[in-house]
Amino acid sequence: MARPDAETEVKEATAVSLENVRKTYQLGEPVHALDGVDLEIPRGSYTAIMGPSGSGKSTLMNLVGCLDTPTEGAVVVDGSNVATLSDRERTALRGSTVGFVFQTFNLMPRLTALENVALPQLFQGVGRDERRERARELLERVGLGDRIDHVPNELSGGQRQRVALARALVNDPALVLADEPTGNLDTGTEAEVLDLFGEFHDAGTTLVVVTHERHVAERAERIVHLLDGKIERIEELGSAGKPDEPVDGSAATEEP
Amino acid sequence: MNPLESLRLSWRSIRGHKLRSALTTLGIVIGIAAVIAFVTLGASLQAGIVGDISPDDQRNIYGWAADPDTEGGPLAGAQPVVSGDDLESIEGLEAVDAAYGYAPIQSQAVSSGGEQVAQGDGVIATGSSYVREDTLREGRQFEPGEREAVLNPAAAGQFEENVSVGDEITITILGGQQATAEVVGITDSNEGLSPFEGFEASPRIYVPTDPYYVEQAGAAGLGDEGPLGPDGGEDGGEPDTEDAVEADDADQAAQAQADGDDARFIAVVVEAPSADEDDIDAAREAAIDYLESDDSDASEFLGDDLAMTFQTSAELLQQLEDVLDLLQNFIVGIAAISLLVGSIGIANIMLVSVTERTREIGIMKAVGAQNRDVLGLFLAEAVILGVVGAILGTALGLAAGYLGAWYIDLPLVYPLEYVALAIAVGVLVGILSGLYPAWRAARTDPIDALRYE
């Protein structure tokens, strides 16, 4: 009786856990993209992942985001081991528990901001009115209440990334994964988007952000350093460093 | 994801490429339009022809002598071989109710009340029961041997003052002779009364073979053409027409010869006692047996290169319908090819579209789209293209069929089952041509797709 309780406890506290995870690509000679990674991502935490190009950051994100399965080891997302799931189950888990934010935004070009945000719920079978309601609410939260009927082409980079963030949050995911979310943004809009990340983290969202840049990583509570498919070290930063970040003074959530 | 949502989303991407989508559906539009147009025309044509066969016509057997190898409809390659005597003998057969000749009179003009109108054909010499009583609007059938005529409304109406029963008309025969006739009846329809005439509406005048055809044939020497045996005239002597009966015995043969009583008919009509198939067959057999026997005048001409054909309207129509069916099959074949090309077009565009939208597929899968959702989206797109093509094609085809039927003046028949079929074909074409591209889309790996530029 004690064990199941303990397990429930773990499930409650941990959004993702990786145990001795390996990902090997066979290209003539095997490439170990990930080479024995152990990592726990607590619920409500804010984690940054840094490392040189080719160190396995994206591979890690794909595994945590249930897009891929490990060659070896266990990836447990929201209590389910991804390695043991069927393709369909993995997709279902991804849809309901993971939100993605990409460097290149990856919005559907012909859909409006509102429809883009509502898209994940379409695949969850949520009704049209409820979807639109939820999407509108989220777009207002990211400061785009007046842009809901614009298609991505009619939005700036910062605005597009905010739409993407709203879309990532629409299913109330257990965790939000962002792979270089500010890589395509200028400094001003970068700060706006990072401020939004901070806000959602404060509201309880679990965040994992891959970045090249130290000042982006420093917004998180801890930084995981990857090197050659292994965790080199984990740097604890205490609480999110937003208040003492000297990036700029305007903690704006609205575009001018 | 529910199918309605798939359709909605697919419709969005189709509208995103208007020109491309329009061109893609063109193959389907043309294929379906061709089928619908020709099926509409065919159905209208059949209704126009079959609708004209009155039940009374069904016991008539139409016969003519032609080279057995001759192809074509009624009277194709027909030669004048059956004599008046033959017809009387046939009429005397037990299995036969009536037998009479049928011969178009080559006319020039018709006049009534001092007014003359040109009429080159449509004067028909035949037996009195050829104009069936139930097709008479006014008056009665003409009597054999009398100078009487029955007109159809078009013939009666072509004069300033409509010709009516009791009036006198004058027919100018090719060559200049004139023949008068008293109008004794008006029919109720301008369409032909038998397959010999064709079924189209035109002015027609029906007169008895005797005297009109007999005279004309005599004048043209038609009757003498036949190499008559010495007893040829004798045979015809006994059951002769009233004119002949008046003549005395000695003169009879000569008289008959002079009158062209041995005029040969290019076509004959044999009436069976009923429309029953057995009766029809019995009458047909009896007539052919007699004509091929040595007793008949016709037998002299009949042989390897000239044989009698006896067919009912229904059988003749069947031949026509067979030709129509063949034509229709041909058109459907062409349409099927067009549909195939259309399907390949849709499949091709869908494949391009899948490649082009690899990234979108990746996005959808990343945010939780299952394989079957993606499959459904692309399949829905192909089906929409197919159905839209089918609907446009059906509309176009019906319009073309309608115009065609209106142009050749046929009763319009909409083959509704074909409209339903066309839509079903559209769905089918969509599914078949969309299946492979949609399957390719569905199994796209999201990681690769998101990396795809």
Ligand SMILES: Nc1ncnc2c1ncn2[C@@H]1O[C@H](COP(=O)(O)OP(=O)(O)O)[C@@H](O)[C@H]1O
């Ligand atoms: N699909 C693949 N096939 C083969 N090798 C791959 C594939 N994806 C990644 N790799 C290799 O795995 C290693 C880690 O890649 P990745 O996780 O994309 O690195 P990062 O995102 O840190 O730049 C690299 O050496 C890369 O070449």
Ligand SMILES: [Mg+2]
């Ligand atoms: Mg990467």
